[in-house]
Amino acid sequence: xxxxxxxxxxxxxxxxxxxxxxxxxxxxxxxxxxxxxxxxxxxxxxxxxxxxxxxxxxxxxxxxxxxxxxxxxxxxxxxxxxxxxxxxxxxxxxxxxxxxxxxxxxxxxxxxxxxxxxxxxxxxxxxxxxxxxxxxxxxxxxxxxxxxxxxxxxxxxxxxxxxxxxxxxxxxxxxxxxxxxxxxxxxxxxxxxxxxxxxxxxxxxxxxxxxxxxxxxxxxxxxxxxxxxxxxxxxxxxxxxxxxxxxxxxxxxxxxxxxxxxxxxxxxxxxxxxxxxxxxxxxxxxxxxxxxxxxxxxxxxxxxxxxxxxxxxxxxxxxxxxxxxxxxxxxxxxxxxxxxxxxxxxxxxxxxxxxxxxxxxxxxxxxxxxxxxxxxxxxxxxxxxxxxxxxxxxxxxxxxxxxxxxxxxxxxxxxxxxxxxxxxxxxxxxxxxxxxxxxxxxxxxxxxxxxxxxxxxxxxxxxxxxxxxxxxxxxxxxxxxxxxxxxxxxxxxxxxxxxxxxxxxxxxxxxxxxxxxxxxxxxxxxxxxxxxxxxxxxxxxxxxxxxxxxxxxxxxxxxxxxxxxxxxxxxxxxxxxxxxxxxxxxxxxxxxxxxxxxxxxxxxxxxxxxxxxxxxxxxxxxxxxxxxxxxxxxxxxxxxxxxxxxxxxxxxxx
Numbered sequence: 001x002x003x004x005x006x007x008x009x010x011x012x013x014x015x016x017x018x019x020x021x022x023x024x025x026x027x028x029x030x031x032x033x034x035x036x037x038x039x040x041x042x043x044x045x046x047x048x049x050x051x052x053x054x055x056x057x058x059x060x061x062x063x064x065x066x067x068x069x070x071x072x073x074x075x076x077x078x079x080x081x082x083x084x085x086x087x088x089x090x091x092x093x094x095x096x097x098x099x100x101x102x103x104x105x106x107x108x109x110x111x112x113x114x115x116x117x118x119x120x121x122x123x124x125x126x127x128x129x130x131x132x133x134x135x136x137x138x139x140x141x142x143x144x145x146x147x148x149x150x151x152x153x154x155x156x157x158x159x160x161x162x163x164x165x166x167x168x169x170x171x172x173x174x175x176x177x178x179x180x181x182x183x184x185x186x187x188x189x190x191x192x193x194x195x196x197x198x199x200x201x202x203x204x205x206x207x208x209x210x211x212x213x214x215x216x217x218x219x220x221x222x223x224x225x226x227x228x229x230x231x232x233x234x235x236x237x238x239x240x241x242x243x244x245x246x247x248x249x250x251x252x253x254x255x256x257x258x259x260x261x262x263x264x265x266x267x268x269x270x271x272x273x274x275x276x277x278x279x280x281x282x283x284x285x286x287x288x289x290x291x292x293x294x295x296x297x298x299x300x301x302x303x304x305x306x307x308x309x310x311x312x313x314x315x316x317x318x319x320x321x322x323x324x325x326x327x328x329x330x331x332x333x334x335x336x337x338x339x340x341x342x343x344x345x346x347x348x349x350x351x352x353x354x355x356x357x358x359x360x361x362x363x364x365x366x367x368x369x370x371x372x373x374x375x376x377x378x379x380x381x382x383x384x385x386x387x388x389x390x391x392x393x394x395x396x397x398x399x400x401x402x403x404x405x406x407x408x409x410x411x412x413x414x415x416x417x418x419x420x421x422x423x424x425x426x427x428x429x430x431x432x433x434x435x436x437x438x439x440x441x442x443x444x445x446x447x448x449x450x451x452x453x454x455x456x457x458x459x460x461x462x463x464x465x466x467x468x469x470x471x472x473x474x475x476x477x478x479x480x481x482x483x484x485x486x487x488x489x490x491x492x493x494x495x496x497x498x499x500x501x502x503x504x505x506x507x508x509x510x511x512x513x514x515x516x517x518x519x520x521x522x523x524x525x526x527x528x529x530x531x532x533x534x535x536x537x538x539x540x541x542x543x544x545x546x547x548x549x550x551x552x553x554x555x556x557x558x559x560x561x562x563x564x565x566x567x568x569x570x571x572x573x574x575x576x577x578x579x580x581x582x583x584x585x586x587x588x589x590x591x592x593x594x595x596x597x598x599x600x601x602x603x604x605x606x607x608x609x610x611x612x613x614x615x616x617x618x619x620x621x622x623x624x625x626x627x628x629x630x631x632x633x634x635x636x637x638x639x640x641x642x643x644x645x646x647x648x649x650x651x652x653x654x
Contacts, residue, residue: 007068009034016052016083016186019076019106021099028083028186029076029103030059032067039114041141041295042072042107046100047125048081048088052184053581053609057544057572061273061536065284071291072112076103080198081179083186087198088179090205091124092131092152092222100132108139116295120144120287122271123245129235130224130248136233142294144287146238147269150228150248153219153455157244157373158209161471162448162455163425164499164631166601167244167373170587172206173603173622173635180639180649181607182616196647199639204651206622206633215455228255235260236290240267241313241325241476242277242382244373250335250409250475253307257334263530264310264477266325268378273533276379277322282531306331309530310477312406312523315432315484318440320371321380321549329530330477330523335409339517346512349396349488358509360417360426360490363392364597365561367427367494368554370441378567380550386431386439386489393491394509397433405480409517411443411473413488418465420506424450427494428471432478433485442480445473446498488514496563496589499599499626546570564588580610598627614642630654 014031021027030051034040043066049055063073078096080088088096100119108115117139119129126148133143149156157167180202182195212218220226225248237253237260239246249262263286267275273283293303314326332338346358353359369389372381413428427446431439447469452459480486492507552565566586573580585605592598606619622635637649 007065009036009068009070011035011064011067013064019103021079021102025079025086026084027076027079027099027103029074030063032063032073033112034067034070034072036070039112040070040072041116041118041291042074042110042113043118043120043291043295044074044076044103044107045121045125046076046078046103046119046128047121048078048178049124050082050178050181051075051077052083052186053572053574053579054082054178054181054607056574056581057540057542058271060541061271062284062287064537066288066291069288071118071295072107072110074107083183085187085194087201089203090208091175092127096128097131097222100128101137104132104137104140115139116141116298118142118144118291118295120146121148122146123148123269127222131222133233133235134224134227134230140233142234142236142290144236144238144290145248146271146283147240147243147245148237148248149245150223150225150252152221152223153215155245155247159213160498161425161446162214162451163446164210164213165373166496166499166589168206168209169499169601169622169624169633170585170603170605172204172209172633173605173620174585175205176202176635176637176649177605177607177618177620180637181618182609182641184611185613199637199647199649202637202649204635204653206635207651207653210631210633210653214451214457216457225251225255228252231256231259233259234294236263236287237261238263238272238283240265240270240272240275241311242266242268245269247410247475250308254334254336257307260307261305262308262310264308266311266313266327273536275533277325277382279324280533282533284534284536285531306527307334308332309526313442313476313478315434315440315481318383318385318438320382320384320552322382327479329526331526332408332519332524335475335517338519338521339408340520342516342518344398344514344516346396346488346509346514349398349514351397352395358394360394360492360507360509361392362492362507364493364495364591364593366392366491367497368561368563370494370497373497378550380552381565383441386429386441386487387437389429389491390431390439390487390489393429393489395490396488396514398486400435400483400485401480402482404482405486405516406519406523407442407476407478407480407516408519410475411445411517412515413445413471413473413512414515415467415469415471415509415512417467417469417507417509417512419449419467420465424448425492425498425500426469426471426507427491427498428473429489429491430473431487431489432480433487435483439487442478443473443476444494445471446494447471495591495599496601499601499624499631500629541576542572542574544570544572559592559594561591561593562588578612580608582608582610596627598625600625616641616646617643
């Protein structure tokens with residue numbers, strides 16, 4: 001029982017309960033309820049990240065706060081994860097989507113619930129909330145999707161523009177480790193049998209992610225953007241410009257402006273109260289206003305909130321880590337109502353090569369200044385000074401601007417070119433160049449030239465020399481100041497973000513247009529400020545010890561470039577439970593540039609669970625090697641209990 005004097009309700013907590021699915025599989029939940037005799041609305045967070053330990057501390061920032069304000073809040077482990085029964089064959093399997101609807105139905109039927117349910121989450125949980133909002137169950141009245149993907153192929157961590165992201169290998173190692181981790185004694189005395197069965201049935205989803213290399217039905221399943229018209233409940237979409245998933249917010253507001261509101265800050269893959277780069281905002285208060293409007297009464301009244309509240313970025317000196325971003329909050333309607341389009345032909349811009357034949361260099365080393373994609377929200381990894389990469393690229397640049405320009409939405413580059421020896425990818429980067437000539441990357445786009453316009457299948461023109469292709473950049477809100485220049489750079493490699501190295505062949509551009517969505521009018525400041533971030537909960541049940549920053553390196557030796565990072569061991573202790581959860585991750589990329597370009601990515605992920613009944617260690621080591629369009633993946637899972645081997649699994653896919 002918790003009691004916080006400035007909250008309307010005391011809170012009672014149930015650490016473990018079962019919710020049975022129609023097929024008999026039981027899902028595990030952790031429940032917080034306000035102490036009251038009146039039925040209240042319910043709020044669901046539904047993820048595979050282990051309610052008992054892995055994200056227990058994060059859960060305690062959100063759910064007790066909502067419960068203290070009159071909501072029954074539940075955190076449910078997806079089937080095959082944590083303390084839940086069953087097996088998870090892949091992300092967003094049909095059973096996962098069906099289970100979410102069953103949990104919502106179960107919540108609405110409880111005597112302590114008034115029949116009205118909200119759903120929220122970040123990353124996987126935000127995406128699950130979006131998916132549930134499509135032709136939503138009657139009881140679901142509103143959703144909040146934080147750092148969620150609405151397009152699993154184009155705006156997730158697997159592909160970008162039809163090109164493989166190296167992040168997919170990190171997640172390919174991390175997800176099996178999470179699913180192979182032990183249930184707790186909550187499931188009963190035979191928990192080891194459940195653990196063994198879970199590992200025996202463990203799949204290797206990375207195989208699907210690499211095999212399905214066009215958008216197709218596999219990726220369309222669960223991609224809400226293809227069903228935006230069917231979003232049937234109000235959705236608050238929240239993202240961050242430093243996050244890989246930020247496209248979903250503006251895109252969903254434009255696609256469903258009567259049902260979706262958006263907030264985008266400068267941060268990475270975080271809940272906004274932990275937002276970095278800052279400024280962070282008070283997610284819990286922001287969410288509470290949302291829940292109070294849609295769940296506390298049967299209202300159809302549209303709230304008087306702006307459709308979009310976004311951080312308008314400006315130039316920051318490029319560096320790996322930024323504590324606070326330059327810019328300000330603004331508000332607007334959907335971007336399609338707020339912008340005008342300005343087109344600049346490539347021939348009107350100054351280039352670093354002759355116009356007779358604009359050659360895109362086939363340099364596999366371009367991309368070392370790219371930073372991370374924003375996945376996992378790690379501290380550091382922002383894009384660096386772009387001059388290193390731009391010096392190896394085809395570059396176009398404007399004269400110094402005579403007035404400020406505000407880019408608002410998704411930049412598009414239309415290209416007309418020619419290939420030899422079938423180079424199959426092109427990367428475009430848009431930068432803000434200050435008066436000292438230092439470019440800071442604003443946004444970028446990638447395109448696999450062998451795929452058709454919808455990225456579904458091999459294009460009929462892929463076997464010809466000539467090509468026409470549009471590259472759509474990540475959406476943004478960015479002010480380029482008077483006196484700065486706009487730079488557009490092209491390369492056929494972006495290593496190590498894009499896994500495939502540049503092919504040995506010529507790629508040239510005949511012509512092209514840079515299409516800029518510019519804010520048509522002066523930006524409007526927020527009519528009401530966003531709430532400040534709070535340090536929640538006031539009384540914490542845990543403490544965390546970790547190094548402040550990742551260790552990163554970049555070195556070259558014997559025609560081999562090596563880039564890598566390591567997240568030192570992070571430990572979160574829960575003294576009342578006698579439990580300590582620890583994890584560490586490392587990733588190394590190697591590029592050999594001698595006779596044949598070869599690329600290797602190594603990922604190591606380890607999790608340790610120290611409990612009163614013993615200690616489990618789960619580790620996955622993965623190596624992906626690529627050359628000449630062929631990739632081989634080798635991964636090994638090792639699971640120990642009290643330092644003795646419990647089970648191992650090995651996967652080799654080619």
